[in-house]
Amino acid sequence: MVHFSQVFAAALLATEVVAHPGSNTNKEILRRQAHLDHPERRSVVSCKRDLVGSGWVREQHIRREARLHELRVAAGFAKPGDLVRRDVSEVEAEYGANAACTLDPESTEGPYWVTGELVRSDVLNTEKGAITHLDINVIDTSGCKPVTDAFVELWGSNATGVYTGVQARGNGDGSATSLVSNALRGLQPTAANGTATFITVIPGHYVGRTNHLHTIIHHGAKLLANNTVQGGTISHVGQFYVEQNFLGEVEKTVPYNTNKQAITKNANDPLFNMAKQGGDDPVLKISLIGKTIEDGLYATIDVGVNPKAKQNPQPVNMWTAQGGKPFPGSPWTGYPDTCKYCGFRPPKKVREIFGFA
Template sequence: MVQINNAVSFFLLVVGTVAHPGADILHEIRERELALQAPNRRTVEDCRVELEASGYYKRELHRRLNRVNSLRAEKGSTPLAARDIDPYYAVEDVVGPRSEVDKRASCVLDPEVTEGPYWVAGELIRQDVTTGSKGIITHLDINVIDVSTCKPIPDIFVELWGCNSTGVYTGVVAKGNGVGTAAPEEIKNNALRGVQPTGANGTASFITIAPGHYVGRTNHLHTIIHHGATKLPNNTIQGGTISHVGQFYIEQAMMQTIEATAPYNTNKQAWTKLDKDMLFSAGKAGGDDPLLQIKMLGSSIEDGIYAYIDVGVNPKVAQKPSPVNIWGPNGGVPNKGSMWAGYPWTKKIRSTLGL
C-alpha cells in the first residue's frame, strides 16, 4: 500500500501558498497526489450496490430527515420533505437510482490531507464543542463506512477540530495561527475540539461552528478516525489505530454567505476561495468530494445549519499523524518529537520537509 506522506502534503501547501504566491501549481499537485494513491483504493461509491440493498440509504434518509426537521422545529421553521434531503430517493424506496449525494466520499487507504500543525491529541469526548465560540452553529453528522465490508462501523471514535470564526486554533501557540500572532491565551482553550463515538448506524454527531479562514487555506474542518481506542476515566481516549486523516469543506456559495456575517466579517486575513485551495483541489483531482451536504435550519444563515457526510475508511489501514500538542489539565502541552514542533519555520520542520 502506498501512503501520501504528511510532510510532502504540507510541503506542497507551503510551496503553493508561500514560496510562489499567485502561481498556479495545481496541475503539479494533482499529478503528485494521483501518483501516490494506492491502486486498490476503494470509496463509498464502490459500496453503492451493497449499501442500497441493505437499506442503508433509506435508513439514513429517515434519520437525517428526522434530525434536520427536529432542529428546524426549534427555530419555528417548516419541515423539509425527503426529496429536500436527497432528490434521488423517496422515503418509500428501499433501493432506488444512484444518488449523487451518496457518491460523495472521503479518502481511504491514504490520508486525504495532512493533519496539519494544529492537531492536539487527548481531546474530550463531547458532542458540543462550541464552548462559547461565536459563529454559525453547525450540527454535523459524520457517517463512517467500512469500504472492505460495505457496512457502517459502530463503536469507534471520530475526532473533529477546526479554527474559530476569525481563523484561530485553540490549544496551540504558533506564529502562523490565525491572525499571525502567537495568541498565548489559546494554549488553555480547547474550544472547537472534541471526540465522539459512532452509534449502531456508524454516525458520530457534533455541534460546532462553521470554520473561519486563515492565510493560505480555505475554510475547513479536520477529522481523524480512531479504531480500537479505550475510553479513559478523564473522558478522553487512548490507544488503538487511526485509519483516516481528512478535512471537510463547505461549498463556496454557502461559505460566502457565512463569511458576510459577524464575527467572520471582522477577519482581515486574505481569504483563499475553495477552488484556489491547494489541498482541496488535490483531493478533488484524486476522486474525492469532501464537501459537506448542508441544510439551513431557518430563513437566515444565523439560525444555523445541519451538515452531513459519509466517510469511507479501511479499518486495517494504520495512519500515523503527529500531534503538535497533547491536551492536559493545564492546556496544550508540547508533544516531544512532533514533526510540527516549532511550526512554522524551525530547523526541525525544514529538515523533515527536506528543505
Template sequence: MVHFSQAFAAVLLATGVVAHPGASIHKDVKRRQAHLDHPMRRNVGDCKRELVESGWVREQHMRREARLHELRVAAGFAKEGELVRRDPAEVEAKFGERAACTLDPESTEGPYWVIGELIRQDLLTGEKGVVTHLDINVIDTSGCKPVTDAYVEMWGTNSTGVYTGVQARGNGDGSKTAIATNALRGLQPTGKNGTATFITLIPGHYVGRTNHLHTIIHHGAKLLPNNTIQGGTISHVGQFYVDQNMLAEVEKTPPYSTNTQAQTKNAQDFLFTMGKQGGDDPTLHISLIGKTVADGLYATIDVGVNPKAKQNPQPVNMWTSGGGIPVPGSPWTGYPDSCKNCGFGGKPPKE
C-alpha cells in the same frame, strides 16, 4: 483522472505553494497523490450496491430528514407535523455521487493537532459563529458496512481563523490566549449506523488555506476515566470543506466579517482541488435550519475508511486541565519557523 492528477501535482511541487504561513504543502500533495494512485483504492461509491440493498442508505436518509426537521422545530422554523419526505428511491439512485476517500490519508493532520481531547458532542465552548450540527457517517469500504466501534475526532478554527490549544506565529496574532481553551475540538463514538454527531462552527479562514475542518478516525481505542481515549490505530486523516457559495454567506456574518486575514477560496486551495479528484468529494452537504446561515446549519458527510489501514499523524500538543502543552519530539514543534515538518528541512525560510 490519475494522469491529470500526476501532472497537476508536479506543477504544485514546482511552484512551491504554501499552506499555513511559512509551511510548504509538498508532502501533503505527495501523500494525496499516493492515495489517488493506490491500486486497491476504494471510496464510498464502490459500496453503493451493498449499502442500498442492506437498507442503510434509505435508513440514513430518513434519519437525516427527521433530524433536520427536529432542528427546525426546535428553532421555531417548522411545526411537528410539517415534515415532508423526499422519495427514498431517488436518494438511493444518487447515493455515492458524494464520496469521501479511504485507504490512505485524504490530507495532512496539519501543525495544530492536539491529542487528549475530550469525548463530547458540543464543541462550542463559548465560541460564536455559524452553529453547525454535523453528522459524520463512517463506512468500512473493505466490507461495505457502517463502522460502529470507532471514534471520530474533529477540530477546526474559530470564526476568525484561530486554532485553540496551540500557540504559533501565524495562528491569529500568535499570542497565548488560544492555548488555554479546547473550543472546537473533541471526539465522538460512532453509533449503530456508523454515525458520529457534533455541534461545532463553520470554521473561519486564515492565510494560505480555504475554510476547512480536520478529522481523524480512531479504531480500537480505550476509553479512559477522564473522558478521553488512548491507544488503538488511526485509519483516516482528512479534511472537510464547505461549498463556496455557502462560505460567501458565512463570511458576511459577524464575527467572520471581522477577520482581516487574506482569504483563500476553494478553487485556489490546492489540497481542496486534489481532494476533489478520483471521484472523491470532501465537501459537506449542508441545509439551512432557518432562513439564513445565522439561524444555524445541518451538515452531513459519508467517509469511507479501511479499518485495517494504519496512519501515523503527529500531534504538536496534548490537552490537559491547564491547557495545551508541547508533545516532546513533535515534528511540528517550532512551527512555522523551525519544525521538521515545515517543508524546508528544519531551517527557517529566508525573508
C-alpha cells in the same frame, strides 16, 4: 501514460504553495497522490450496491430528514407534523456519486493537531459563528458496512481563523492566550449506524488556506475515566470543506466579517483541489435550519475508510488540565519557523519524474 492527477500534482508541487504561514504543502500533495494511485483504493461508490441493498442508505436518508426537521422544530421554524419527505428511491439512485473516501491519508493533520481532547458532542465552548450540527457517517469500504466502533475526532479554527490549544506565529496574534482553550475540538463515538455527531461552527479562513475542518478516525481506542481516549489505531486523516458560494455568504456574517486575514478560495487551495481528484467529494452537504445562516445549519458527510489501514499523524501539543502542552518529540514543534515538517521539499527522484527543479 501520466494520469491527469499526476500532472495536476506536478503543477501544484512546482508552485511550492503554503498550507499555513511557513509550511509547504508539497508533502501533503504527494501523500494524496499516493492515495489516488493506490491499486487497492476503494471509495464509497464501490459500496453503493451493498449499502443500498442492506437498506442503510434508506435508513440514513430517513434519519437525516428527521434530524433536520427536529432541529427546525426546536428552533421554532417548523411544526412537528410538517415534515415532507423526499422520494427515497431518488436518494438511493444518486447515492455514492459524491462521497469522501480513503485508503491512505486524504490529507495532512496539519501543525495544529492536539491529542488528548475530550469525548463530547458540543465543542463550541463560548465560540460564536455559523453554528453547525454535523453528522459524520463512517463506512468500512473493505466490507461495505457502517463502522460502529470507532471514535471520530474533529477540530477546526474559530470564525476568525484561530486554532485553540496551540501557540504559533500566524495563529491569531501568536500569543499564548489560545493555549488555555479546547474550543472546537473533540471526539465522538460512531453509533450503530456509523454516525458521529458534533455541534461546531463553520471554520474561518486564515492565510494560505480555504476554510476547512480536520478529522481523524480512531479504531480500537479505549475510553478513559477522564473522558479521553487512549490506544488503538488511526485509519484516516482528512479535511472537510464548504461549497464556495455558500462560504461566501457565511463570510458576510458576524464574526467572520471581522477577520482581516487574506482569503484563499477553494479553487486556489491546493489541498482542496487534490482532495477533489479521483471522484472524491470532501464538501459538506449543508441545509439551513431556519431562514438565514444565523439560524443554524445542519451538515452531513460520508467518509469511507479501511479500518485495517494504519496512519501515523503527529500532534504538536497534548491537552491537559492546564491547557495545551508540547507533545514530546513532535515534528511540528517550532512551527512555522524551525519545525521538522517546515518547508518540505520532495525528493530529487520525484522532482525529476515530474520535471521541475
